[in-house]
Amino acid sequence: MQRPGLLGLLLVLSLLALGCPIRWERITLNHQIGAEDVSFIEPGRTTFAQVLSKLGVPDQLKDSEIGPIAQYDFLDVKEFKVDLLSGLPLLLPAVAVVPSSYRQLELEGGRVGSDHFRVFFDSNWIAQGYAFEVHSRPTEYVLWPF
Numbered sequence: 001m002q003r004p005g006l007l008g009l010l011l012v013l014s015l016l017a018l019g020c021p022i023r024w025e026r027i028t029l030n031h032q033i034g035a036e037d038v039s040f041i042e043p044g045r046t047t048f049a050q051v052l053s054k055l056g057v058p059d060q061l062k063d064s065e066i067g068p069i070a071q072y073d074f075l076d077v078k079e080f081k082v083d084l085l086s087g088l089p090l091l092l093p094a095v096a097v098v099p100s101s102y103r104q105l106e107l108e109g110g111r112v113g114s115d116h117f118r119v120f121f122d123s124n125w126i127a128q129g130y131a132f133e134v135h136s137r138p139t140e141y142v143l144w145p146f
Contacts, residue, residue: 023082025110029075030059033117033132041119041127048125058119068125072117079110 033055040046040054051070058070085103089096095103113135120129 023080025077025079025081027075027077030073032074032115033072035132038117038119038130041130043127043129046127048121048127051119051127064120066120066128067122070119070121074115074117076113076115077110 037055041051048068048070055072059073060071062069062071083104086100088103115135116133118131118133119127120131122128
């Protein structure tokens with residue numbers, strides 16, 4: 001025995017799902033550098049040229065009181081987006097004459113995270129140390145406003 005209300009609800013939901021675009025995006029800039037990638041750096045011995053040959057050109061070179069700092073940046077963006085009204089013309093064909101930009105109900109959300117790796121050099125461009133700076137909240141897909 002089937003319930004007509006449940007069947008109708010499933011039909012409406014499936015029609016909406018067909019016309020309801022859902023988008024998950026992830027954008028990552030630069031390759032993440034880990035501890036194993038920088039294990040070759042020996043404070044007091046590794047030169048700037050050796051760091052360049054292993055890690056590539058840094059995103060930023062900064063000057064400080066103790067000497068230059070090479071900074072490598074990493075960006076991770078995750079975003080979720082859904083348009084809840086895009087399937088409306090399937091249910092009400094008269095709505096199709098209204099431009100889609102006027103009949104949108106979008107939910108979207110996401111997070112951006114940036115990490116940094118820094119190598120500290122002395123005035124002779126010899127590495128004196130290095131450090132990782134990792135964002136405290138990991139990037140994740142978030143459905144706004146929840």
